[in-house]
Amino acid sequence: xxxxxxxxxxxxxxxxxxxxxxxxxxxxxxxxxxxxxxxxxxxxxxxxxxxxxxxxxx
Amino acid sequence: xxxxxxxxxxxxxxxxxxxxxxxxxxxxxxxxxxxxxxxxxxxxxxxxxxxxxxxxxxxxxxxxxxxxxxxxxxxxxxxxxxxxxxxxxxxxxxxxxxxxxxxxxxxxxxxxxxxxxxxxxxxxxxxxxxxxxxxxxxxxxxxxxxxxxxxxxxxxxxxxxxxxxxxxxxxxxxxxxxxxxxxxxxxxxxxxxxxxxxxxxxxxxxxxxxxxxxxxxxxxxxxxxxxxxxxxxxxxxxxxxxxxxxxxxxxxxxxxxxxxxxxxxxxxxxxxxxxxxxxxxxxxxxxxxxxxxxxxxxxxxxxxxxxxxxxxxxxxxxxxxxxxxxxxxxxxxxxxxxxxxxxxxxxxxxxxxxxxxxxxxxxxxxxxxxxxxxxxxxxxxxxxxxxxxxxxxxxxxxxxxxxxxxxxxxxxxxxxxxxxxxxxxxxxxxxxxxxxxxxxxxxxxxxxxxxxxxxxxxxxxxxxxxxxxxxxxxxxxxxxx
Numbered sequence: 001x002x003x004x005x006x007x008x009x010x011x012x013x014x015x016x017x018x019x020x021x022x023x024x025x026x027x028x029x030x031x032x033x034x035x036x037x038x039x040x041x042x043x044x045x046x047x048x049x050x051x052x053x054x055x056x057x058x
Numbered sequence: 059x060x061x062x063x064x065x066x067x068x069x070x071x072x073x074x075x076x077x078x079x080x081x082x083x084x085x086x087x088x089x090x091x092x093x094x095x096x097x098x099x100x101x102x103x104x105x106x107x108x109x110x111x112x113x114x115x116x117x118x119x120x121x122x123x124x125x126x127x128x129x130x131x132x133x134x135x136x137x138x139x140x141x142x143x144x145x146x147x148x149x150x151x152x153x154x155x156x157x158x159x160x161x162x163x164x165x166x167x168x169x170x171x172x173x174x175x176x177x178x179x180x181x182x183x184x185x186x187x188x189x190x191x192x193x194x195x196x197x198x199x200x201x202x203x204x205x206x207x208x209x210x211x212x213x214x215x216x217x218x219x220x221x222x223x224x225x226x227x228x229x230x231x232x233x234x235x236x237x238x239x240x241x242x243x244x245x246x247x248x249x250x251x252x253x254x255x256x257x258x259x260x261x262x263x264x265x266x267x268x269x270x271x272x273x274x275x276x277x278x279x280x281x282x283x284x285x286x287x288x289x290x291x292x293x294x295x296x297x298x299x300x301x302x303x304x305x306x307x308x309x310x311x312x313x314x315x316x317x318x319x320x321x322x323x324x325x326x327x328x329x330x331x332x333x334x335x336x337x338x339x340x341x342x343x344x345x346x347x348x349x350x351x352x353x354x355x356x357x358x359x360x361x362x363x364x365x366x367x368x369x370x371x372x373x374x375x376x377x378x379x380x381x382x383x384x385x386x387x388x389x390x391x392x393x394x395x396x397x398x399x400x401x402x403x404x405x406x407x408x409x410x411x412x413x414x415x416x417x418x419x420x421x422x423x424x425x426x427x428x429x430x431x432x433x434x435x436x437x438x439x440x441x442x443x444x445x446x447x448x449x450x451x452x453x454x455x456x457x458x459x460x461x462x463x464x465x466x467x468x469x470x471x472x473x474x475x476x477x478x479x480x481x482x483x484x485x486x487x488x489x490x491x492x493x494x495x496x497x498x499x500x501x502x503x504x505x506x507x508x509x510x511x512x513x514x515x516x517x518x519x520x521x522x523x524x525x526x527x528x529x530x531x532x533x534x535x536x537x538x539x
Contacts, residue, residue, distance in 0.1 A: 016243065020250035025263055034363025037250055041243065041365040048239045
């Protein structure tokens with residue numbers, strides 16, 4: 001579970017970082033950027049919380 | 059005096075857990091401090107402060123130069139003023155001040171701190187309210203507003219205040235952990251919002267006209283009507299004193315006493331240059347993109363969508379929560395026998411009422427200046443007693459030696475410095491520095507008058523009288539760690 005949480009949180013974080021850059025360089029439109037950022041946000045807040053909980057129990 | 063002694067004793071019990079100096083096995087690494095500072099200084103206030111610089115019409119060059127210099131001065135203050143005393147004594151400011159100023163003055167200092175914390179937490183609730191208001195069609199207050207702009211705004215502030223207070227009562231530790239999870243994400247939302255608004259402001263994809271856009275459409279030197287124009291020195295001093303209570307005021311002794319070396323004070327640069335440089339620049343870009351309207355919720359929503367609005371809400375919450383906790387802790391001293399939940403509830407109610415008045419977040423820059431100013435003389439008193447007294451042949455820690463409730467010299471210097479600062483005919487941002495110098499001179503002078511010119515008594519603190527960072531006791535600590 002810990003590995004999944006780590007991978008999912010890092011992926012979510014990467015989505016948060018990449019989405020504005022993709023929008024700035026005109027690869028996606030503004031709605032797609034905001035959606036990707038929202039998805040990345042939810043992913044990070046959920047999986048990083050799980051990751052943090054796992055780290056404390058191990 | 060008997061009542062005061064009883065209250066002081068009550069307060070001592072609250073802080074009992076950190077009464078002893080930190081032992082070598084508890085010291086933390088350099089990178090731990092870097093992470094702590096980086097997380098602590100990317101908060102809800104950044105959404106407001108960076109935006110206000112745009113409204114005050116600072117130029118791009120003055121802003122960047124001012125932030126670089128001011129933040130450097132702040133880092134140097136942490137490194138050369140706060141960290142050496144923290145690593146030398148390994149005590150919190152509370153316990154060190156208690157030796158110097160006596161339990162009575164320490165109590166007063168705590169109550170002042172609690173009131174200031176409540177106002178700050180209230181401002182954070184107001185900031186969060188601007189994000190929640192978006193979903194209910196409640197307009198944010200105008201820039202000059204003092205009173206609540208609408209019933210809807212009051213209802214949102216009351217609801218948020220109730221929620222934040224409940225969460226503060228239920229679980230401070232869990233929220234602290236959640237805060238550490240949010241910090242890197244919050245910084246990303248700041249950066250994402252700034253990057254995303256650039257095309258709308260006219261920045262080319264190859265960034266070829268970036269500077270031109272920044273200096274003509276964002277920080278163009280034209281203040282919003284009703285706002286005082288700011289220049290290089292305003293920005294420099296603001297960046298320097300923004301955390302005055304923490305570095306010059308020595309509150310961060312609580313943190314830096316865990317540092318292996320005094321040089322760990324430089325880790326504050328991670329907080330300053332990520333939070334008080336990049337995040338401020340990012341919020342400036344975002345407010346320019348919405349036509350320079352001071353509305354943190356709408357600003358973040360326009361720039362980063364739902365994630366932006368959520369960032370404002372969560373940033374307000376995670377900033378207000380520890381502030382509420384600290385206010386409760388400080389106030390608990392004057393409410394003997396009250397349980398923690400009850401005093402946190404009272405602090406929460408006061409904070410929530412304050413949050414309904416938008417003036418506190420709309421005057422945040424001035425409030426930050428006053429907050430630092432009020433606690434600055436305490437830092438000067440401790441600095442003088444720690445470093446100057448041994449060299450001047452003065453006996454330190456007289457309050458502890460004689461068993462005084464009040465160190466009257468410290469009280470006179472504290473109040474006198476504040477009166478002096480209030481009367482100074484210069485801008486609010488610059489007043490603390492002459493006040494600090496005055497306190498550094500006046501406190502040893504009053505001590506000399508009180509003590510006469512007799513020989514000093516042996517030192518009471520752990521370290522040697524001449525202990526300097528990297529020498530004496532501090533070196534022994536490093537070796538043992």
